[in-house]
Amino acid sequence: MGSMIELTAADGHKFQAYAAGDAAATRGIVMVQEIFGVNAHMRQIADHYARFGYYVLAPAVFDRVERNVELDYTPEGIKKGLELRAAITEADVMLDINATAARLSPRPTGIIGYCWGGTIAWWGATRTKAFKAAISWYGGGIVQTKEAVANCPVQMHFGALDKGIPLTDVEAIKLSQPGVGVFIYDGADHGFGCDARASFNAEANRLAEERSLAFFAEHLV
Secondary structure, eight states, rough: OEEEEEEEEETEEEEEEEEHHHHHHHHEEEEEETBBBBOHHHHHHHHHHHHHTTEEEEEEEGGOSSSSOOOOSHHHHHHHHHHHTSSSHHHHHHHHHHHHHHHHHSSEEEEEEEETTHHHHHHHHHHHSSSEEEEEEETGGGGTTTTTOOSSOOEEEEEESSSSSSSSHHHHHOOOOTSSEEETTTTTTTTTOOSSSOOOOOHHHHHHHEEEEEEEEHOOO
16 A cells, blocks of 8 residues: 655645655656546556556646545546546646656656546656656547657557547557557457446456556666
8 A cells, every 4th residue: 555745846836646665666657647536546556556666656636726636437527527637737737747757766767647647648758758668548638649759668558449539549649650559459448447437348457457567667677
């Protein structure tokens, strides 16, 4: 089990982050939340990745507008999460991501994100030079900046049945980013890596996690 710590962004904003693993670990991961906050699912994933020898920090990006956000995977939770996401600028998100990465420096650090966080992981790869590897799980907003230049190796994971991220978007990303490893999982829907969702797909989650861990092991050296 991890614990919450406080970080400070370059603009003076103080925010919480869930810290998992040994703070003396030689490799770090910034793990970026879905629109449901740093909830039990995100903390569980952070704890899991920490077991592989990483110090994992999951910043509470929603602290910019509301603190202690922990939403359920319900229509009400989705509505609230979308409202909170809309109230935060991309620039402010990146201030918090950079501050989280700075706490992990100088150790080799990667970024991984899920859903909204999957898009933010792409921003981490293209808008900063803080990361040695970036991984996106079902990042729906990536297509909007699909031609951006990545500053580190990137891996992406999408569900073939994801109605929010049509395969036409995924193909457009692949065409714009031939150097990015893009994996599509047959039979998997959005959120296939979350066992708190009805869309959880154990096999797709296992394979995507296996690929993610191998990717970090290769590049965070």
